[in-house]
Amino acid sequence: MLDQRSSENPADNTTSPASPGLSAVGSRRRRVDPAGRVRGRVTHVGDVDPGSTSTAHVALHRSTRPHARIRSVEVDEALAIDGVQAVVTGADLYAALGEHVLTGPAFQDQPAMAYDRVRYVGEPVAAVIATDLATARAATESVHVDYEDLEAVYDVDDALTGRAFVHDELRPSAVFGDLRHLNGVRDTNVNYEFRLARGDTDAVETAATGVQRRFWCPPTHHVPMELPCTVAWVEGNRLEMLTTTQTPSYVRQTVADMLRLPLSDVQVRTRPLGGSFGSKMYDRLEPLAAAIAWVLRRKVRVVASREEAFLLTTRHGARVTSAMRADADGDLVAATADIIYDTGAYADVGPRITGKSGMVASGPYRIPNVSIRSRCVYSNKPSAGPFRGFGVPQVTWSHESLIDELARRTGEDPYAYRRRHLLREGDVAAMGTVMHSADFTGCLDAVAEAVDWANPPERGEGRWRRGQGIAVGVKAVLTPTVSNAVLQLNQDASASLLISTVEMGQGSDTIMAQIVAEVLRIDSHRVHVVPADTDVTPYDTITAGSRSTYHTGNAVRLVAEQMRERLLALAAEQSGVPAGELRLTEEGISGSGHPEPLRVEDVVLRHFRARGTTLTCASNFTTDWVPYDRNTGQSAKVTEHWFAGAVAVRAAVDTWTGRIRLEHLAVSGDVGKAINPFLVEQQLSGAAITGIGHALFDELVLDQGQFVNGTLLDYQLPSLGDMPDRLTPIIVESPHRTGPFGAKGVGETGILAVAPAIANALRDAVGVRLTELPLTAERVLNAIERKRAEESPQESRQQSPQESQEGNQ
Amino acid sequence: MSRISLVVDGNRYVAEITDSALLLDVLREQAGATGVREGCGVGACGACTVLVDGVSVSSCLALAERYDGARITTASGLPADDEVVESFVECGATQCGYCIPGFVMMAHELLTENPEPDKEDVVRHLDGNICRCGTYAEIRRAVLAAAEKRRAR
Numbered sequence: 001m002l003d004q005r006s007s008e009n010p011a012d013n014t015t016s017p018a019s020p021g022l023s024a025v026g027s028r029r030r031r032v033d034p035a036g037r038v039r040g041r042v043t044h045v046g047d048v049d050p051g052s053t054s055t056a057h058v059a060l061h062r063s064t065r066p067h068a069r070i071r072s073v074e075v076d077e078a079l080a081i082d083g084v085q086a087v088v089t090g091a092d093l094y095a096a097l098g099e100h101v102l103t104g105p106a107f108q109d110q111p112a113m114a115y116d117r118v119r120y121v122g123e124p125v126a127a128v129i130a131t132d133l134a135t136a137r138a139a140t141e142s143v144h145v146d147y148e149d150l151e152a153v154y155d156v157d158d159a160l161t162g163r164a165f166v167h168d169e170l171r172p173s174a175v176f177g178d179l180r181h182l183n184g185v186r187d188t189n190v191n192y193e194f195r196l197a198r199g200d201t202d203a204v205e206t207a208a209t210g211v212q213r214r215f216w217c218p219p220t221h222h223v224p225m226e227l228p229c230t231v232a233w234v235e236g237n238r239l240e241m242l243t244t245t246q247t248p249s250y251v252r253q254t255v256a257d258m259l260r261l262p263l264s265d266v267q268v269r270t271r272p273l274g275g276s277f278g279s280k281m282y283d284r285l286e287p288l289a290a291a292i293a294w295v296l297r298r299k300v301r302v303v304a305s306r307e308e309a310f311l312l313t314t315r316h317g318a319r320v321t322s323a324m325r326a327d328a329d330g331d332l333v334a335a336t337a338d339i340i341y342d343t344g345a346y347a348d349v350g351p352r353i354t355g356k357s358g359m360v361a362s363g364p365y366r367i368p369n370v371s372i373r374s375r376c377v378y379s380n381k382p383s384a385g386p387f388r389g390f391g392v393p394q395v396t397w398s399h400e401s402l403i404d405e406l407a408r409r410t411g412e413d414p415y416a417y418r419r420r421h422l423l424r425e426g427d428v429a430a431m432g433t434v435m436h437s438a439d440f441t442g443c444l445d446a447v448a449e450a451v452d453w454a455n456p457p458e459r460g461e462g463r464w465r466r467g468q469g470i471a472v473g474v475k476a477v478l479t480p481t482v483s484n485a486v487l488q489l490n491q492d493a494s495a496s497l498l499i500s501t502v503e504m505g506q507g508s509d510t511i512m513a514q515i516v517a518e519v520l521r522i523d524s525h526r527v528h529v530v531p532a533d534t535d536v537t538p539y540d541t542i543t544a545g546s547r548s549t550y551h552t553g554n555a556v557r558l559v560a561e562q563m564r565e566r567l568l569a570l571a572a573e574q575s576g577v578p579a580g581e582l583r584l585t586e587e588g589i590s591g592s593g594h595p596e597p598l599r600v601e602d603v604v605l606r607h608f609r610a611r612g613t614t615l616t617c618a619s620n621f622t623t624d625w626v627p628y629d630r631n632t633g634q635s636a637k638v639t640e641h642w643f644a645g646a647v648a649v650r651a652a653v654d655t656w657t658g659r660i661r662l663e664h665l666a667v668s669g670d671v672g673k674a675i676n677p678f679l680v681e682q683q684l685s686g687a688a689i690t691g692i693g694h695a696l697f698d699e700l701v702l703d704q705g706q707f708v709n710g711t712l713l714d715y716q717l718p719s720l721g722d723m724p725d726r727l728t729p730i731i732v733e734s735p736h737r738t739g740p741f742g743a744k745g746v747g748e749t750g751i752l753a754v755a756p757a758i759a760n761a762l763r764d765a766v767g768v769r770l771t772e773l774p775l776t777a778e779r780v781l782n783a784i785e786r787k788r789a790e791e792s793p794q795e796s797r798q799q800s801p802q803e804s805q806e807g808n809q
Numbered sequence: 810m811s812r813i814s815l816v817v818d819g820n821r822y823v824a825e826i827t828d829s830a831l832l833l834d835v836l837r838e839q840a841g842a843t844g845v846r847e848g849c850g851v852g853a854c855g856a857c858t859v860l861v862d863g864v865s866v867s868s869c870l871a872l873a874e875r876y877d878g879a880r881i882t883t884a885s886g887l888p889a890d891d892e893v894v895e896s897f898v899e900c901g902a903t904q905c906g907y908c909i910p911g912f913v914m915m916a917h918e919l920l921t922e923n924p925e926p927d928k929e930d931v932v933r934h935l936d937g938n939i940c941r942c943g944t945y946a947e948i949r950r951a952v953l954a955a956a957e958k959r960r961a962r
Contacts, residue, residue: 031901031903034897034898034901034903035898037903038884038906038913039884039887039910039913040845040846040883040884040906040909041885044907046846047846050834050837051839134829222941223939225846225854225905225908225940226848226907272905274906274908275907277941306850307850504905505905505907507904682901682904682942682947686942686943686944687943690941711849711851711853712848712849712853712939719938719939720931720932720935720945720948721933723945723946
């Protein structure tokens, strides 16, 4: 069952109907077009004319080598096939566009298609353009590439100590000033290093109790159910596209740079996405589709098969070698972490992930001495990029396992021990920023109470053992960023909101309408949010990093407030009552001298003397930060706000099979203020379910740079049967002083602490500490058997051959 | 090339198809049934599920030529007062919604076979469908609610 906290009434378990009231801020109103979603009538990018005969279909010939120089590409055989219209190679694009074919958010390192060198198995080398997709896909087999193999970098050890380099030199993009010093650096696979130093970590030596481990999180994939799809064409001298992206403003800039066009000559449109979780952002299919459309002057459609979608991006595999120390009183005195993020062949935002996750690697705790080194390395594998949590789940895995073990070593309860050390309002975190609106203790208390932490389960003695585990997580919102909003109030008192936030299931269209409704006192169902279209909707940094509720939400609040002032001014003009004495309510505009309210419809009608007219306002909301010091990682304001979350788990472990069964999982998040509590609960639960996959089985397996399980027949994802017996999402509200109505985002909060909470429950149940994810039945069983052998060596038939392989990848 | 006829959500379509054409592509490209979606191409996610004479079929694995004359139901074609659709809406059993039509069709098949399913029956029957947004609790509740609604009507 899905619990709703403090709601005994079963009616609260469903969403509210459209009425009564405005369905504004705080309402559990249904998301936009629920019946359309249930019936499949919401149109996604790939649903727009899928079998179009006026569009050419693109399929890609992909590299079979992890690292090689391209000697030649033979295309004649493919060109001779019926229905094939053209074959474009990476070299063709390079000839037409030069170095501009290289794009990337942090480093300008990724070619639209490989032209001189391939850097991972599956990298596009040539594109076949044909009358239909089946023909194009079949013809890719007839493209032949002659390679000269190069030594490859397969893992983080190769990357750090080997002689092979994925790129000859580092090429930071123009976007981030703090990467400029890396320009031209040669003979390294380390494209970014973040260092944090606070206090004196030599104190580690004198500490009474310490725990040190090496942790490993494998690469994983987002697997949104919708496949990536881009349609691109040339209209006049403009490049136009319809594409599955979370970052339309970024894509417009990238395509404009690549084709050397003014921004006004690039149009990027989206439709609601069928999930994304970080996979459909920055440079995916778009540079390639734009370049091919531009060179051929043809309308082209590129859609990734599921197998190809696995190649487009991944979550960073990460190794964390870390320690936590406490003094004789059990007080935390020091934490260290050495983190390596494997970013694959192209940096994507790996350097950003490395810094922003590295800075929270010691957790949300009061620790006087902290030392962190976080590095991002290239390897010859598909590129890794953002994934719900932005690198933070990998470090949370480390600090929440360490502190749990430390609590046990000091003889304290893991919940109480965390509580004692958690950062409170006004505390300064390890990177030097003051905490505000980050209620870690509230989140921790809520999940502990939900699973009845004070009354732990009977451990049991037979096949099944039970335990409980708990963990917290902290993440910073992406800062600095920019959001804009344009609002058109229609004469009939409905509204059209123009923002570039992309609806992808998180419910942004719904909550933005609720914010407008709250300010303008209209029913939120009368507010339409226009899908992102860079010709129409204004710049917005990205729809990611849980930033939209706060940033775009603030822009939307501001634009609605402007509109309210505008209406009051018009009403003042028309009624003679000073605007300061007028008030906008659900009934209309009223003031002391006007008992009969003026209807908004009439005010606008009287102003323009025409029906169907629109009033327009625009707003901007921009946040800023203090870049962290390059040597110490210190910043007085590293982020605009914090996400705080906690997870508690009751689990049963089958000691015969190693299987973990989740009996109850509670997940809490401090969201400042829930604009729509139902959607917030879905974000918390949904993130937790993704986290359960990462904890128990979700893993991309590579062998010499080649995916072993890159299809959904082989790649396991959570399904209904993997649900905990009970799942309880809990909203914690510690209002943010500048959030819209106190609100912050929530998309990532629920995923942060899931894996360590489950591992801590496993530790509680059977006494084994695993440091490698996922917690597969095999790993659990091996650990249990190892422990048994250690405890009674004479009874075990043989010493367990499985030595610990912590973080060997 | 051959010619088949399909009845999709009550409307008759005649489609020109190649021998290797998949039912999924014919439905999407020739019958406009874009609520039937590809998620994996290997029958492992359920997003492309349709009912053929009441029985669930993964249309991404189905050769179209084998379905000449078939009556196919998709989520778009369910009646206005369909209990499953209503319950999914009322229980908030969608996030992005991409996968949901597949769950709706599986729920229909389940309720035809077993009008009074319990929680475990729902899990067993719908366990082959993937919702990556993680809407499982709401989906489970919606299917049970739909069964109740049907019994009450």
